[in-house]
Structure formats: C-alpha cells, structure tokens
Amino acid sequence: MNDAVTIAVLDGDGIGPEVVPVAVEVATRALAAQGRTLIPIRLPYGATAIASHGQAVPAETLEALEEIDLWAVGPHDSASYPPELRSPAPGAVLRKQFGLYANLRPARAHGGVPAVAADVDVLVVRENSEGLYADRNMTIGSGEFMPTPDVAMAVGVITRGACERIAVEAFDAARRRRGHVTIVHKANVLRLTTGLFRDVCFDVAQRYPDVRVDEQHVDAMAALLVRRPGDFDVIVTENLFGDILSDLAGELSGSLGLAPSINTSATQGMAQAVHGAAPDIAGTGTANPVAMIGSVAMLLRWHGLRTSDAAVEAAADAIDGALAHVLADGLATADLGGTVSTGEFGAAVAAHVG
The missing domain is CATH 3.40.718.10 (Isopropylmalate Dehydrogenase)
Known part of the structure; x- marks a missing residue:
C-alpha cells in the first residue's frame, strides 16, 4: 500500500x-x-x-x-x-x-471544557445539496428571487435520491456509534417536502433492522437537545434544519470553537x-x-x-x-x-x- x-x-x-x-x-x-x-x-x-x-x-x-x-x-x-x-x-x-452532499457535524462535551450539557454526544448528518439554501437548488441562477420590490421568494427543493443517500450516511454512521437515528423534519406543516424526506428516511431504515429509529419535528428537536441531549445519537435532517441544530449542539458542547465538520461526496x-x-x-x-x-x-x-x-x-x-x-x-x-x-x-x- x-x-x-x-x-x-x-x-x-x-x-x-x-x-x-x-x-x-x-x-x-x-x-x-x-x-x-x-x-x-x-x-x-x-x-x-x-x-x-x-x-x-x-x-x-x-x-x-x-x-x-x-x-x-x-x-x-x-x-x-x-x-x-x-x-x-x-x-x-x-x-x-x-x-x-453530506455534511457531518459531531458535537460532544470534553473534559476540561465547561459544557452547557455534559452528556451531549451527537452526530448531525445534514443533507448538503438542496433544501432552501439559494446556492444549492438551481442548475442556473439563485433559488431566491423578487417578483416585485416588495415580495421575496425562495425555492426549496427536496428529492428522493438526495434523501436516500443522506439517510444511508446516517444509518451507516449509527452502526459505528450507538445504533440510534432520529429523523428530524417538519412534515406537519411542510407535508410534501419534509414529508418526503421523512418517508424516504423511514424506507431506508428498513435496511437497518439493528438500528433504532425515531422522529421529531425540528422545533421539538431543538427543545429536546437542550433538555436531554444524552437521549440522542445520530440526527439526520435536511439542509437548513441541520445547519441550525448543529450550531445548537456545538454550543451545548461548550463552544463552536470545538465543533468539527466534514463535507463529502x-x-x-x-x-x-x-x-x-x-x-x-x-x-x-x-x-x-x-x-x-x-x-x-x-x-x-x-x-x-x-x-x-x-x-x-x-x-x-x-x-x-x-x-x-x-x-x-x-x-x-x-x-x-x-x-x-x-x-x-x-x-x-x-x-x-x-
């Protein structure tokens, strides 16, 4: 070699x-x-x-x-x-x-560093290629536009293929960690987009009978991360939600200065x-x-x-x-x-x- x-x-x-x-x-x-x-x-x-x-x-x-x-x-x-x-x-x-397409962001407390939550040890697996971010959802041009000077709009894109490959990343990671995946979405409101994300993740979960899987709405997930972060292992979610939750998790560990990340194909x-x-x-x-x-x-x-x-x-x-x-x-x-x-x-x- x-x-x-x-x-x-x-x-x-x-x-x-x-x-x-x-x-x-x-x-x-x-x-x-x-x-x-x-x-x-x-x-x-x-x-x-x-x-x-x-x-x-x-x-x-x-x-x-x-x-x-x-x-x-x-x-x-x-x-x-x-x-x-x-x-x-x-x-x-x-x-x-x-x-x-995959952004992996772990957060865990370290000895010697005061942490907001001493038991936080999570991996946020964030879909990195689509969603609401304007630089990732159009072949040409931006996903944000203004039809009039007083109206701004954004296009959010969720595709089955992107959901499937990020779910595979999450479940594979869970097998190397503590065997638990939490699917985070907002399907009660964004039924078609984040509903598709949730459904595809549950489909992928069928391939991993050894991994425990559950789900949370993103607003509830933010509260639960603060209240009982030790309950969570791998969190898989779409782009915008993952960006926010991973920063929250990083601060719970003590500082964003401790928060590593990789982006991969x-x-x-x-x-x-x-x-x-x-x-x-x-x-x-x-x-x-x-x-x-x-x-x-x-x-x-x-x-x-x-x-x-x-x-x-x-x-x-x-x-x-x-x-x-x-x-x-x-x-x-x-x-x-x-x-x-x-x-x-x-x-x-x-x-x-x-």
Missing part, C-alpha cells in the same frame, strides 16, 4: 491561515506515527486568491482539486470581498462543483470547521484550532473507512485522543478561558500524537 496521503490545503480567510496549518501539522505527526507520510498541496483560495488571481476560487484550484480526494479548507470572509465577488461564497462553489471529502473566519482576532495568535484539528481527524477517519486503511483510521483516533488529553489537562485558548496561543495548543496536540 502507498504510504503517502495527499491533502489539498486551502487556508482561507481570517483565522484560517492560523488554524489550518496547525491542523495539517497535527495530521502529519499522527500519520508519521503510523508509518505514513502526509503530502500537503497548497492551493490559492479566498481573499489571497482574489488578490493574486482575481477570484476567490481560481480555475487552477478547481482543476487541482479534481485529482485530490482529501481537502483541508479554512473559513471564508466573503463579506470583506469586493461586492461583485461575494456570491457565490467560496465554500458553496466547492460543495456544488464537486457534489459534496462518495469519493471526495473536505474538512472545514463549523465556525467562521473571525476576522476580528485574525493575526493575534489567539484562535482556537480544536475544531479544525477535529475536522481533519474526521477527514482521515472517513478516508480510512472508505479505503479500509487501518493506519489512517488509527491516526484519526490518535488525534481525537490527543485533543481530549490536552483539553483535559486544562490547556485552552482565550475563548475557552485559557492563556495558550493557537500555535502552543497545536504543538501540545502534535507532541501527544507523536
């Missing part, structure tokens, strides 16, 4: 150039401990790409990504771009261009933390790299499972273990009440995995 793992590195904006290299260094050390080499391929992306190429996602970046399965991508700060380049956002370009995966670019603290060395490190660990685990590569899976486990160990020891950046810098925190994690 080839011992090299290639990863595209797109630092992004704001704190991205601080947290992404830290995560890549941790992954390099974790893979080296398993006898593997990480080959990072840095590509232009975001504000620096606008300065050098005139666009946030240059053609050369898209062409390079065609040949690379794994990507570590920083946040974007498109609000700071020239007005004509703010839409579509760089992340949306990548998701749509490469069909990254069947063949390519993008590690991108849930949090934004935080331009107000960019360059200060105080950004929290936990979410980005965790995202890269998720990416390695996804790749290891997909390719049956136990060494890559072991590297992902080592990163998760190192994060837990360092946080439990009380090391933390300023957002979590600590005093260490971004680099110091990363160095501690890298030393532990090495």
Whole structure:
C-alpha cells in the first residue's frame, strides 16, 4: 500500500491561515506515527486568491482539486470581498462543483471544557445539496428571487435520491456509534417536502433492522437537545434544519470553537470547521484550532473507512485522543478561558500524537 496521503490545503480567510496549518501539522505527526507520510498541496483560495488571481476560487484550484480526494479548507470572509465577488461564497462553489452532499457535524462535551450539557454526544448528518439554501437548488441562477420590490421568494427543493443517500450516511454512521437515528423534519406543516424526506428516511431504515429509529419535528428537536441531549445519537435532517441544530449542539458542547465538520461526496471529502473566519482576532495568535484539528481527524477517519486503511483510521483516533488529553489537562485558548496561543495548543496536540 502507498504510504503517502495527499491533502489539498486551502487556508482561507481570517483565522484560517492560523488554524489550518496547525491542523495539517497535527495530521502529519499522527500519520508519521503510523508509518505514513502526509503530502500537503497548497492551493490559492479566498481573499489571497482574489488578490493574486482575481477570484476567490481560481480555475487552477478547481482543476487541482479534481485529482485530490482529501481537502483541508479554512473559513471564508466573503463579506470583506469586493461586492461583485461575494456570491457565490467560496465554500458553496466547492460543495456544488464537486457534489459534496453530506455534511457531518459531531458535537460532544470534553473534559476540561465547561459544557452547557455534559452528556451531549451527537452526530448531525445534514443533507448538503438542496433544501432552501439559494446556492444549492438551481442548475442556473439563485433559488431566491423578487417578483416585485416588495415580495421575496425562495425555492426549496427536496428529492428522493438526495434523501436516500443522506439517510444511508446516517444509518451507516449509527452502526459505528450507538445504533440510534432520529429523523428530524417538519412534515406537519411542510407535508410534501419534509414529508418526503421523512418517508424516504423511514424506507431506508428498513435496511437497518439493528438500528433504532425515531422522529421529531425540528422545533421539538431543538427543545429536546437542550433538555436531554444524552437521549440522542445520530440526527439526520435536511439542509437548513441541520445547519441550525448543529450550531445548537456545538454550543451545548461548550463552544463552536470545538465543533468539527466534514463535507463529502462518495469519493471526495473536505474538512472545514463549523465556525467562521473571525476576522476580528485574525493575526493575534489567539484562535482556537480544536475544531479544525477535529475536522481533519474526521477527514482521515472517513478516508480510512472508505479505503479500509487501518493506519489512517488509527491516526484519526490518535488525534481525537490527543485533543481530549490536552483539553483535559486544562490547556485552552482565550475563548475557552485559557492563556495558550493557537500555535502552543497545536504543538501540545502534535507532541501527544507523536
């Protein structure tokens, strides 16, 4: 087996150039401990790409990504771009261009970090290709439009095929976790769209008799996540609901700075933390790299499972273990009440995995 793992590195904006290299260094050390080499391929992306190429996602970046399965991508700060380049956002370009239909967002409490809910340990499996978001539901143009200056409308799209493939992701994940899937929808009001989502998920559930399945309306789900988060394992839902619930779950775990995420197709995966670019603290060395490190660990685990590569899976486990160990020891950046810098925190994690 080839011992090299290639990863595209797109630092992004704001704190991205601080947290992404830290995560890549941790992954390099974790893979080296398993006898593997990480080959990072840095590509232009975001504000620096606008300065050098005139666009946030240059053609050369898209062409390079065609040949690379794994990507570590920083946040974007498109609000700071020239007005004509703010839409579509760089992340949306990548998701749509490469069909990254599954967004996986875990949230769990960590020792050493004060959590709103100490028993939260959930995985939100979010359909990432359609729904109400305007950048994902039209072949050409936006799903939002204004027939008159006083009326704004949005098209929401739900398809059987997209529902089925995200349900499979959720039930497969549940088999690797605690064997429980909760289908979240709003079929009492959005009967046709989220009703289709619910029905297809229950159809897929028939293939997984070993997985317990139930359902919740999205508003009730938000309340229950706060009241008794320990009751839930894998939550599968459509795009907009998943975006909201995963942020809620991240805060329950202690901070969005802890919330990792990957976006995947069947063949390519993008590690991108849930949090934004935080331009107000960019360059200060105080950004929290936990979410980005965790995202890269998720990416390695996804790749290891997909390719049956136990060494890559072991590297992902080592990163998760190192994060837990360092946080439990009380090391933390300023957002979590600590005093260490971004680099110091990363160095501690890298030393532990090495």
